[in-house]
Amino acid sequence: MTISACLLLGSLAVALVAPRILPPLTRSGRAPRLAVTVWALSIAGVAAAWLASPLLLLVDFLTPSTSLMRECLTVVGGALGSREDLGAQALLLAVAVIGAVRVAWKIAAGCRAARRVARRHIEGARIAGRRRPGLDAYVLDSAQRAAYCLPGRGRTIVLSTATLAALTPSQLAAVLAHEHAHLGGHHHLLLRLSHGLSSALPRVRLFSVGAGEIAGLLEMCADDAAARRHGRVAVIGALAALAESPAPAEALAAGGRTAAVRITRLLAPQDHAATIVVGLTLSAAGVFVLLGPAATVLLAARGLNLCPVLTA
């Protein structure tokens, strides 16, 4: 098999397998940074392979050796007539180009729209919000509790007056540390990419499940950062205080599940053995995703035919 075919088939394998084996490992929130890394590598690797698929297919078609693609297409072409395999190749290439361009365009458009919304909202918060001495955030006058950040060049944190009234000073510090962890870690880049892929290709479970898992895990990473600086009690207290204020009935709320996992995780005693086991398993998965393509390229370059069926 050529390198291209291997990379494409390998990406297909990751896309099918990862959303089945990763969630049980990552959902508990042990080793969240490692979990995010493995999800990100899987998603980015598959997306990169698929966006590069036109190029990979072209290389595959032009390679003089036997390839899985050519075998399949020759069978199809044989049924249609001798010159038809060229037409089938061109068709496949065209489909790949259109698909790749469409996905890339959707993601870019999504990022542009998100930047526009963020910029407008930050301007709004800057004008309608007030500053308090010693607080690096904009405060909006509202009876509804809210604490959020807007990432990107604005790097803005917004709190409502109701939030300030509900939190003790240490809880407030924990909330700010949590938001700063998001801003400092540039989590929004990963969130926008995974969300963009999930909406461009919603039926690919790797992207849809991955986007949700990554979002939850990044919250846990930020929780850990806040807990390291201000203690777990402050973070739990802040979560509990802000959980007092439910959303209006129409709001689509999946927040409850994530909040429960976050609080349970922070309250649970440290189980180092379990964390190590999960960490090692995730590392193995990560190594597989990362080195799989590299090993493929290496083996193919050394002329090792990976599929004995095609040596005929």
Added chain:
Amino acid sequence: MRELGELEAVVMDRLWEWGTSATVRDVVDELQQHRQIAYTTAMTVMEHLYTKGWLARERDGKAWRYEPTATRAECSARLMREALDSDADHAEVFSHFLAQMSAAESRTLRAVLRRMVRRNHA
């Protein structure tokens, strides 16, 4: 650029406080009591605010009279609605400390918390 942004906030703050329409001259006279600001700067800022929809204006002889298009409370409410609107396409722009939950989820969560706190104290 950042100074202009800060000036926008100051100008809106004054107009909201006054509650009536004002000319650029009114605003400049007020602001010059606390800072150095040129008439043209204030005029530019207020024109920007008008273009961006924060201010409405009508002719008063040779000058424009500006007034806010909404109260500060209305603007705050709109911003909060936008941030909490989890249905929207751009929901991932806002990174909430605690995501939205329904009243039922809130009750369940508080029950979970009470149980866990009791267990921890036991």
